[in-house]
Amino acid sequence: DTAVSQTPKYLVTQMGNDKSIKCEQNLGHDTMYWYKQDSKKFLKIMFSYNNKELIINETVPNRFSPKSPDKAHLNLHINSLELGDSAVYFCASSHGGKVLTFGAGSRLTVL
Amino acid sequence: ELKVEQNPLFLSMQEGKNYTIYCNYSTTSDRLYWYRQDPGKSLESLFVLLSNGAVKQEGRLMASLDTKARLSTLHITAAVHDLSATYFCAVDVSGTASKLTFGTGTRLQVTL
Numbered sequence: 001d002t003a004v005s006q007t008p009k010y011l012v013t014q015m016g017n018d019k020s021i022k023c024e025q026n027l028g029h030d031t032m033y034w035y036k037q038d039s040k041k042f043l044k045i046m047f048s049y050n051n052k053e054l055i056i057n058e059t060v061p062n063r064f065s066p067k068s069p070d071k072a073h074l075n076l077h078i079n080s081l082e083l084g085d086s087a088v089y090f091c092a093s094s095h096g097g098k099v100l101t102f103g104a105g106s107r108l109t110v111l
Numbered sequence: 112e113l114k115v116e117q118n119p120l121f122l123s124m125q126e127g128k129n130y131t132i133y134c135n136y137s138t139t140s141d142r143l144y145w146y147r148q149d150p151g152k153s154l155e156s157l158f159v160l161l162s163n164g165a166v167k168q169e170g171r172l173m174a175s176l177d178t179k180a181r182l183s184t185l186h187i188t189a190a191v192h193d194l195s196a197t198y199f200c201a202v203d204v205s206g207t208a209s210k211l212t213f214g215t216g217t218r219l220q221v222t223l
Contacts, residue, residue, distance in 0.1 A: 041148075041197060043213040056210055090153065099144060100211065102154040 003027050004103035006091050012109045013081060020077045021106045023091030031055075032074035033092040033100065034066060043090070049074055081110045113138045115202050117214035125222055127189050132217045134183040134200035142203040143183045144211065145174050147196045154199065158185075190221045 004025045013019055025032060033056075034046040048056035049068040063079045078085060091103040114137040124130050134143070141162055146154040158167040160176035160183060167174050171194065173186045183200055197218045201211040 041216050041218075043154075043199065043201075043216075045210055045212075048210065099156045099159050100154075101156070102146075104153045 006103040006106045010107050017081050018079045023074045025093040029093035029095040031094050035090045037088040083110050086110045113212045115212050115214040117217050121218045123220045130187050132185040136181050136202045140202045140204045141178050144201045146199045149196050192221045195221045
């Protein structure tokens with residue numbers, strides 16, 4: 001069983017479109033995250049939710065909107081996609097401040 | 112703003128050799144992580160270092176933390192090809208694993 005699963009794994013879309021990435025964890029963790037890895041492999045946190053409550057909201061365009069329907073799920077919706085949004089988006093989870101477990105990543109390409 | 116720097120950014124080494132990757136950070140922290148990422152893959156946790164002087168070892172990799180110097184090292188002993196990957200250190204200053212700041216990554220290539 002995959003601990004942190006993301007869908008889709010690959011996403012190719014046109015500028016201006018809206019897209020979503022879904023994430024689910026079956027580890028019973030209480031905190032979930034979205035990280036963005038750019039083309040230079042630099043990783044940066046975007047959002048974090050603890051028990052469905054937003055606790056970290058980094059300087060991210062408001063075209064990005066996370067949503068956590070329950071503590072096992074954290075989705076990322078992106079409006080009006082831009083070329084600069086092309087990246088790999090990683091979902092992760094942790095419990096009680098312990099080490100993060102990452103998903104396999106979702107590679108978004110905006111044309 | 113917390114800055115986390117790794118060096119070198121790229122390391123090509125022969126099998127059997129030893130080398131060290133360095134991770135410097137700019138703000139006091141006593142919680143540092145090392146992750147490994149294979150090309151096109153996810154990040155795999157290697158080590159969690161939670162206090163000054165902490166040392167952890169797994170196979171040919173050994174990580175240490177000096178919180179006074181704000182420095183962590185990842186030492187590779189007798190490298191093998193399977194260790195080829197990108198290695199990231201990440202620092203947490205929030206007291207929980209809620210806001211990791213990652214280093215730039217070190218791409219390690221072990222040649223036969």
